[in-house]
Amino acid sequence: MSEQDTHTPHDHAHPHPARPDQDESLGYYQVMEVAVRELLIEKGVISAGDVRRAVEAMDARTPAQGARIVARAWSDPAYKARLLADGSAAARELGIDVGATHLLVVENKPKLHNLIVCTLCSCYPRMVLGRPPDWYKSRNYRSRAVNEPRAVLAEFGTSLADDVEVRVHDSTADMRYLVLPERPAGTAGWDEARLAELVTRDSMIGVAEVRRP
Amino acid sequence: MSAPANAALPARFRAGDRVGVRRADPPGHLRTPWYIRGHVGVIERLCGAFPNPEELAFNRPGLPAQPLYRVRFRQRDVWPDYRGPQHDTIEIEIYQHWLEPTG
Numbered sequence: 001m002s003e004q005d006t007h008t009p010h011d012h013a014h015p016h017p018a019r020p021d022q023d024e025s026l027g028y029y030q031v032m033e034v035a036v037r038e039l040l041i042e043k044g045v046i047s048a049g050d051v052r053r054a055v056e057a058m059d060a061r062t063p064a065q066g067a068r069i070v071a072r073a074w075s076d077p078a079y080k081a082r083l084l085a086d087g088s089a090a091a092r093e094l095g096i097d098v099g100a101t102h103l104l105v106v107e108n109k110p111k112l113h114n115l116i117v118c119t120l121c122s123c124y125p126r127m128v129l130g131r132p133p134d135w136y137k138s139r140n141y142r143s144r145a146v147n148e149p150r151a152v153l154a155e156f157g158t159s160l161a162d163d164v165e166v167r168v169h170d171s172t173a174d175m176r177y178l179v180l181p182e183r184p185a186g187t188a189g190w191d192e193a194r195l196a197e198l199v200t201r202d203s204m205i206g207v208a209e210v211r212r213p
Numbered sequence: 214m215s216a217p218a219n220a221a222l223p224a225r226f227r228a229g230d231r232v233g234v235r236r237a238d239p240p241g242h243l244r245t246p247w248y249i250r251g252h253v254g255v256i257e258r259l260c261g262a263f264p265n266p267e268e269l270a271f272n273r274p275g276l277p278a279q280p281l282y283r284v285r286f287r288q289r290d291v292w293p294d295y296r297g298p299q300h301d302t303i304e305i306e307i308y309q310h311w312l313e314p315t316g
Contacts, residue, residue, distance in 0.1 A: 148296065
């Protein structure tokens with residue numbers, strides 16, 4: 001590659017070094033993905049549109065789905081009981097497609113705080129929270145959430161008194177976990193849509209409390 | 214194994230049972246974290262039975278299905294230098310063939 005290629009002409013006067021594009025250095029697995037995808041398309045097994053639609057479906061899943069579940073559980077004690085007994089069935093009740101996921105909902109209480117991690121990889125309840133944040137997949141979070149959860153929580157701004165039990169859930173196998181945070185005071189009479197706005201992604205992973213009303 | 218190939222193995226443990234995690238290091242794809250092997254906890258619940266991931270990883274059917282449990286451990290038992298209070302806990306999903314009864 002010549003010097004010219006790494007420095008695109010600008011329409012302003014002061015030249016400065018340009019960072020080269022990084023689209024010529026695919027990693028091993030990126031090359032493999034491209035090769036397999038192109039072969040599948042060439043052989044008519046799937047189409048490029050199928051791939052795009054699958055990505056769109058992945059991106060359409062957001063923490064708003066989890067927040068709806070939480071808001072309903074805060075509003076309807078019978079729903080909350082069903083949610084804690086069978087998370088997947090309760091999600092489907094709200095029209096949320098969880099596929100084959102076994103969703104297990106763990107409830108925060110005044111003296112109990114739940115925190116979710118997957119030390120082995122990055123298992124995450126994508127069907128109700130969407131794609132995981134990068135930090136959830138980092139080695140730092142995965143290793144420290146299990147053996148110093150209170151320090152990790154403090155780094156997220158969550159300080160818990162010593163008389164609160166911190167219960168870490170290592171998502172090692174077939175279950176996927178969602179934290180049911182505590183309903184904050186000052187929300188009496190709120191409807192579900194308004195309650196759902198308080199429920200953040202991080203509060204359903206367990207690293208934070210919900211937004212204060 | 215006398216169970217039919219597609220059946221689930223019967224569950225050996227019930228909620229409240231004390232169990233030890235085998236201290237083993239077989240090769241392959243394992244879903245039992247290293248840090249919990251050799252520790253003693255209490256069965257919190259039976260989650261159901263699932264094809265054995267150690268077999269699935271090699272494209273085998275993983276049947277009969279293995280009962281899967283959530284097991285609760287005290288953090289201070291797991292990490293000798295744990296700095297939080299003694300009531301802090303950690304729960305882990307562990308397949309039955311990694312567990313043994315403990316008195």
